Amino acid sequence: MPTEAGSEPAVLAAEDVDALLDALRDEGYRVVGPTVRDGAIVYAELTGASALPAGWTDEQAPASYRLVPRADRALFGYAVGPHSWKQELLPPRVRLWQARRNGGGLAVEEDPAAFEPTAFVGVRPCELAAIAIQDRVFLGGRFQDRDYAARRSDVFLVAVDCGDPSSLCFCTSVGGGPGATDGYDLALTELLDGRHRFLVRAGSPSGEAMLAKLPVTTASAADLEAARHVVARAARDMEGRFDSTDLHDLLLRNLESPRWDEVAERCLTCGNCTLVCPTCFCTHVEDASALDGSTAERTRVWDTCFSVQYAEMHGGNTRPTPRARYRQWLTHKLATWEDQFGSLGCVGCGRCIAWCPVGIDIREEVRSIRAEEEEHAHA
Amino acid sequence: MTPLPYRVVRKRRENHDNWTLELEPVAESIDPIGPGQFTMLYAFGVGEVPISTSGDLETSGANLVHTIRAVGAVTKALCAAGPGDVLGVRGPFGNTWPIEEARGHDLVVVGGGVGLPPLRPAIYHALAHRGDFGRLVVLYGGRTPDDLLFRKELERWRSRLDTVVEVSVDAAGPGWSGSVGVVTKLIPGAPLDPDDAVAFVVGPEIMMRFTARALIDRGLAPERIWISMERTMRCGVGLCGHCQLGPTLICRDGPVYRWDELAPLLGVQEL
Amino acid sequence: MRTLDALIVESPVFKGLGQDELELVAGCASNTVFAAGERLFREGDPADTFFLIRHGLVALDAYVPNRGQLTVETVGPGEIVGWSWLLPPYRWHFTGRAVELVRAVQFDGACLRKKCDEDPLLGYDLLTRFAQVLVSRLQATRLQLMDIYGDKHD
Numbered sequence: 001m002p003t004e005a006g007s008e009p010a011v012l013a014a015e016d017v018d019a020l021l022d023a024l025r026d027e028g029y030r031v032v033g034p035t036v037r038d039g040a041i042v043y044a045e046l047t048g049a050s051a052l053p054a055g056w057t058d059e060q061a062p063a064s065y066r067l068v069p070r071a072d073r074a075l076f077g078y079a080v081g082p083h084s085w086k087q088e089l090l091p092p093r094v095r096l097w098q099a100r101r102n103g104g105g106l107a108v109e110e111d112p113a114a115f116e117p118t119a120f121v122g123v124r125p126c127e128l129a130a131i132a133i134q135d136r137v138f139l140g141g142r143f144q145d146r147d148y149a150a151r152r153s154d155v156f157l158v159a160v161d162c163g164d165p166s167s168l169c170f171c172t173s174v175g176g177g178p179g180a181t182d183g184y185d186l187a188l189t190e191l192l193d194g195r196h197r198f199l200v201r202a203g204s205p206s207g208e209a210m211l212a213k214l215p216v217t218t219a220s221a222a223d224l225e226a227a228r229h230v231v232a233r234a235a236r237d238m239e240g241r242f243d244s245t246d247l248h249d250l251l252l253r254n255l256e257s258p259r260w261d262e263v264a265e266r267c268l269t270c271g272n273c274t275l276v277c278p279t280c281f282c283t284h285v286e287d288a289s290a291l292d293g294s295t296a297e298r299t300r301v302w303d304t305c306f307s308v309q310y311a312e313m314h315g316g317n318t319r320p321t322p323r324a325r326y327r328q329w330l331t332h333k334l335a336t337w338e339d340q341f342g343s344l345g346c347v348g349c350g351r352c353i354a355w356c357p358v359g360i361d362i363r364e365e366v367r368s369i370r371a372e373e374e375e376h377a378h379a
Numbered sequence: 380m381t382p383l384p385y386r387v388v389r390k391r392r393e394n395h396d397n398w399t400l401e402l403e404p405v406a407e408s409i410d411p412i413g414p415g416q417f418t419m420l421y422a423f424g425v426g427e428v429p430i431s432t433s434g435d436l437e438t439s440g441a442n443l444v445h446t447i448r449a450v451g452a453v454t455k456a457l458c459a460a461g462p463g464d465v466l467g468v469r470g471p472f473g474n475t476w477p478i479e480e481a482r483g484h485d486l487v488v489v490g491g492g493v494g495l496p497p498l499r500p501a502i503y504h505a506l507a508h509r510g511d512f513g514r515l516v517v518l519y520g521g522r523t524p525d526d527l528l529f530r531k532e533l534e535r536w537r538s539r540l541d542t543v544v545e546v547s548v549d550a551a552g553p554g555w556s557g558s559v560g561v562v563t564k565l566i567p568g569a570p571l572d573p574d575d576a577v578a579f580v581v582g583p584e585i586m587m588r589f590t591a592r593a594l595i596d597r598g599l600a601p602e603r604i605w606i607s608m609e610r611t612m613r614c615g616v617g618l619c620g621h622c623q624l625g626p627t628l629i630c631r632d633g634p635v636y637r638w639d640e641l642a643p644l645l646g647v648q649e650l
Numbered sequence: 651m652r653t654l655d656a657l658i659v660e661s662p663v664f665k666g667l668g669q670d671e672l673e674l675v676a677g678c679a680s681n682t683v684f685a686a687g688e689r690l691f692r693e694g695d696p697a698d699t700f701f702l703i704r705h706g707l708v709a710l711d712a713y714v715p716n717r718g719q720l721t722v723e724t725v726g727p728g729e730i731v732g733w734s735w736l737l738p739p740y741r742w743h744f745t746g747r748a749v750e751l752v753r754a755v756q757f758d759g760a761c762l763r764k765k766c767d768e769d770p771l772l773g774y775d776l777l778t779r780f781a782q783v784l785v786s787r788l789q790a791t792r793l794q795l796m797d798i799y800g801d802k803h804d
Contacts, residue, residue, distance in 0.1 A: 097381050099467070101423060105405050106384035106465045141631070143380065143616035252625075255647050282620035284613045289424025296424035303619070310621065313611045314450045324649035332623065339626030492799030522799050549794045551721045556749045559709065559724040561793040568726065586798040 010216035011223055012188070014196035017049040017075060020158070020186075023213045024119040029156055032088060033121030034081065039067060041081035043088075046121065053078060060166040060350060062359030076122055076190050079166035080349050084278035085120055085127055086134065089151050090302075096147070096285070098297045113150030121158045126171045126347040128159055128183040130278035136341050137281055147300075156206060159184035163192075163230045168350025170240040170363060176348055178238070179231035186210060189227040199227040240350060242363035243370070247344075250370055251335040255327065259368045264323035266358050271304035273352035273360075274329065279337075279345050280304070305329050330362060380616065382421040382467025383407050385443065387460050393528045397493065398458045399433065399446040402466065408441040409468055413475035414500035415607060415635045419615045420445060421467030422456035429472070429612045429630070430457075433496035435503040443468065446496035446528065472615045473634050476501045477605060481577040484603075485513040487569060489590050491520050491562055491582025495528050497607050497634075498581050502536070509541055514576075516543045516569050520562025520586070523548050524555045543570055562586070563593040573598030580638075581607045588645060591638050604638035625650050654679055657755055661702050663730050663779050671772055678761040683753050690731070690746035697742045698760040700732030706752035710744040723790070724749065730783050735759025736776070 012020065024031050033046045036053045046052070057070045058078040070077050099108045123131075135152065138145040162169075162178035171177060180187040185207035189199040199219055202208040274280040284303040289296040303310065305328050311319040319325050337345030346362075353361045389401035409418065412432045419427045428451075434444025449458040460466060478501060486505055490498050505512050517536060521527045527546065537544035545565045547558035558565065562582075576599055580590050587606045594604055610622040610629045617631035625644045627633065644650055655676050658664050667675065682701075684690055690701065690708060701708070708731050709721045722744065725731045734742055736759070766773030 099382075099423065101465070104386065104463065104465065106382070106423065106467060108381040108384075108467070110381055138618060141617050143618065145618050146380075255650070281618075284619060284621070285427075287421075287424060287426040293424060303613075303621075305620065311611055313609070314454075318610065319649050321649060328623070328650075331625075336623070336626040340623070340628055520799065522797070526799070547724075549797070549799070552717070553719050555721065556707075557724070558707065558726070559721045560790055561798065563793065564790055568728070583798055585796060589793060589798065 009199050009201040009219045009224065009227075010211060010214070011219045012198045012200050012214055012216050014073075014075065014198065016215050017052070017198070019215050020210075021046060021049055021121070023210060024121075024156065024158075027156075027210070028117055029119035030116045031119050031121060033158075034076070034078075036067065040065065041067065041078050043081075043083040043085070043120075043122075049075070052076070052122075057164055058166055060168045060354040062168075062353050062361050063356055064359070065354045072192055073196065074163070074190055074192055076160045076188075077164050079162065079164060079169055080124055080126070080351060082276050082351065082355055084276065084349075084351070085123065085131060086278055086281070088118060088120065089131070089134065089148055089155070090138075090281060090283075092302045094147055094300045096298045096300055098295060100295050101293070110146075113147050115151045115154060117154040117156070119156040119158060121160075123157050123159045123180075123184065124162055124349070125159065125178060125180045126162075126169075126176055126349045127278055128157070128180055129171075129176050129347040130349070131157075132183055133279045133341070133343060133345060133347070134281055136343060140341070156210070157184045157186075159187040159203075161187065161189040161227070161231050162234050163190055165234050165238050165240065166350060166354075168240050168353045168361075169238055169348060170242055170350065171348035172235055172238055173241050173244040173363075174344050174346050174348040177231070178234035189230055191223065191226045191230065193226055197223075199223055240348075240363070242367060244366070247366065248335040248338055250366070250373070251331050254369050254373055255331070257369050257372050259365065259372055260323050260327045262368075263326055263360060263365055264321065266360055267306075267322055267326045268358060269306040269308070269322045269325055270357060271306040272355045272357060274304040274306060275302070276351040276355045277333075278347060278349060278351070279333075282310075305332070330365060334362070334366070380469050382419070382427070382469050383409060384465050385468045387462050387464045387466065388442070390461055393446060394526060396449045396458075397446060397528055398449070399444060399496075400457070400460065400466075401434070401439075402443045402445070402468065404441055405465060409443075409470050412436065412443065412471035414478065414504060415476040415497060416471040416473045417497075417615075417634065418443065418445070418468050418470030418472065419612070420447075420453075420457055421469070422453050422460070423465075423467070425456040426453040427467070427469070427613075427615075428453045428457070429609075429615055431497035431607070431634075432471070433499045435507075436500050437504070437507055446493075446499075448493050469615060472630055474632070476579055476635055478504055480603070480605075481505075481579075482511050483513070485516070485571045485576040487514075487516040487518065487571050487576050487578045487594075489518045489562060489566075489578060489580045489582075489594075491586035491590070492522065492526065493528070494580075494582030494586070494607075495519055498579055499529065501579055506536070506539075506542070514543065514571050515541065516571050517545070518562055518565045518569060519544070519546045520565070520582075521546075521548050522550070524551055524557075545569065561589070563589050566590070566593040566597050569597075576603065578604045579606075580604060584608075584645065591642070601639035601642070602637060605635055606638055606641065607634045608636055608641065609634065654681065654755065657704065658702070661730075662728055663702070663783055667775075671775060674765050674769070674772055675757070675762065675776075678758040678765070679755050680758075681753070682756040683751070684748035686748055686750045688748045688752075690748060690752075691742045693742055693745045695742050697732060697734035697740050698758065700730060700735050700757050700759055701746075701754040702757070703727050703729055703731060704753040704755060706754075707749040708752055708754075709747045709749050711747055712744055722794075723787075730780075732759070733780050733784055733787075735763065736780055 159180040385402035
């Protein structure tokens with residue numbers, strides 16, 4: 001597997017993962033990666049490789065997520081947890097600026113982007129895709145998000161290929177796959193046959209430089225084959241696949257499908273799906289002033305299109321019903337995102353399905369809409 | 380993008396809940412604003428709202444003119460500001476009225492209620508370059524005579540020999556000797572060439588829908604009718620998701636849209 | 651100067667009227683003028699006439715206790731004022747007032763009703779034409795009801 005940067009893949013022993021984390025820290029990066037907390041695998045600052053979720057995997061189903069011990073000591077033997085990297089790149093609360101009234105004027109001071117260089121360790125290929133999608137939203141338009149740009153420019157990405165997709169994973173149905181292809185600095189494939197080791201490949205000049213510092217050995221043909229097999233098997237065995245043919249037009253043709261009424265009866269509009277989704281990016285702003293009115297500030301906070309205030313306007317509300325709001329979310333994610341930003345909004349990670357308290361499954365919703373349309377056509 | 384400070388230099392009450400503010404930059408100014416575009420106006424500590432420009436863009440220089448209806452916390456705070464007070468401005472955002480498309484043709488401008496302010500810059504332009512256009516017809520509708528905006532100006536425009544101005548209200552008491560009925564009533568009899576006319580329409584969505592229908596019934600091509608859309612906005616720059624209408628982001632792709640392109644979306648309830 | 655016949659057949663409501671029918675209708679018609687402010691008819695009065703406006707504006711008023719006189723609609727050139735002559739109880743529903751000088755063709759509704767009784771085909775034709783007038787009035791009124799300039803006041 002030749003890399004973009006041109007160097008050959010290498011092999012890192014599992015016990016040397018700490019060397020990678022140390023090297024990252026030596027370079028000045030804060031290291032964030034997966035760890036077990038409160039019964040889930042979440043992203044937090046890592047003290048060392050011992051904090052990684054060794055020997056754990058996740059069993060996921062609609063409205064269900066639990067950790068289950070593995071027979072081996074795989075460090076990345078799970079799919080994805082409730083956290084995504086947007087909590088680092090698009091934090092839930094960011095103060096944008098402060099303003100002060102001075103004499104006859106108004107002085108506005110932007111907050112400097114308070115972000116330390118950070119290494120994201122354990123980034124799944126679907127998460128690389130999600131980051132690329134948010135890059136397009138925040139950096140690809142006429143106006144860029146200053147805070148996102150600052151954070152994004154100071155990130156080192158260590159991707160880890162997927163060997164164990166959950167039953168909710170469907171990245172292959174939305175143009176992705178369990179193997180990282182680009183967008184990373186380093187990519188690892190965990191190999192558990194025989195010696196516990198990682199195939200490591202660099203995807204950028206920074207990745208190359210980092211690779212050069214690690215205690216790696218040259219990868220053999222067998223190592224390369226084993227890594228290829230891990231990814232191929234993950235793709236082949238992905239039970240979460242669904243028929244995504246003509247997704248954009250299918251949904252936009254069926255905006256009045258009775259299915260929307262059906263799902264509206266179950267949806268609580270709690271917004272969990274938007275919280276865990278790695279691409280959901282809606283925010284709103286809070287303006288506040290000090291009691292004496294001399295200073296004011298603006299803070300950007302996460303918002304969700306499921307909230308009833310989301311579409312409130314002085315003349316009323318353009319999406320007052322849960323039916324309308326659910327339809328907005330699903331059609332945006334799987335259809336109109338393409339019109340707005342040039343790509344699908346979904347990366348097939350399955351989080352929205354696991355973390356929905358009532359287990360709404362977007363694949364099932366699409367299947368039903370398609371079936372409903374077909375039924376009508378033959379009626 | 381942070382708000383730039385602008386000082387109120389002139390304030391004029393248009394009716395019981397509408398005011399026009401003229402703002403001058405305290406120091407730095409925003410890029411020149413075009414007809415149809417909007418700015419995000421900031422009331423210190425209260426918040427921001429998107430407001431279309433309503434001024435004469437060829438004579439206002441670096442100053443901004445905005446007509447605002449006091450209907451919520453932010454707009455009430457903006458309308459409470461007086462000469463000397465400082466507001467914040469971000470912009471200009473959005474796209475402009477396609478004046479080029481109308482050059483050489485009859486231009487009919489239809490406003491409903493608070494829809495007239497965003498149209499006013501286009502009307503000023505047509506009046507200042509009268510020879511570039513065929514007929515100029517301004518149709519305006521409001522609830523009652525007291526709700527009408529820019530009455531004196533409408534009368535001034537009407538007194539020109541080369542401009543037709545028709546106004547209609549939904550209900551009137553004694554003292555109103557004009558037309559009573561919805562603004563669409565003025566369309567069948569308006570002096571224009573339907574094969575040639577270009578229309579700019581602004582008002583509440585339902586008014587724009589019925590007006591577009593009436594214009595099409597009169598014979599105008601749907602591709603020659605342009606509207607200005609409104610939705611909740613927070614950032615104004617395409618990054619917060621709020622102003623979506625199906626596949627379009629109103630702050631980025633609009634607010635001006637061609638009728639035939641948007642009509643299918645407007646036909647879906649609660650989109 | 652155009653004849654009464656020409657004025658009638660050119661108007662939107664009577665467009666395409668056959669020669670025989672035109673003669674019957676014109677036989678009940680005459681030219682009339684109202685000065686600005688003059689009342690054409692009063693709410694509640696027997697409705698035996700209707701008008702085809704040639705020039706000017708006629709306001710349809712209602713008196714609302716506490717609010718005074720309210721104009722609910724104005725009718726202009728080419729339009730018909732009055733359909734109450736066609737249907738029982740044959741009484742005006744609003745008061746008609748000339749906003750400015752009004753020139754109109756006035757029709758004797760009672761006379762026309764009698765002719766329709768004698769000639770059902772004429773009756774059917776007139777009823778169809780006036781149904782159109784009613785429908786557009788209804789549509790316009792509905793739009794007014796919808797308060798399309800929207801934005802509820804606080």
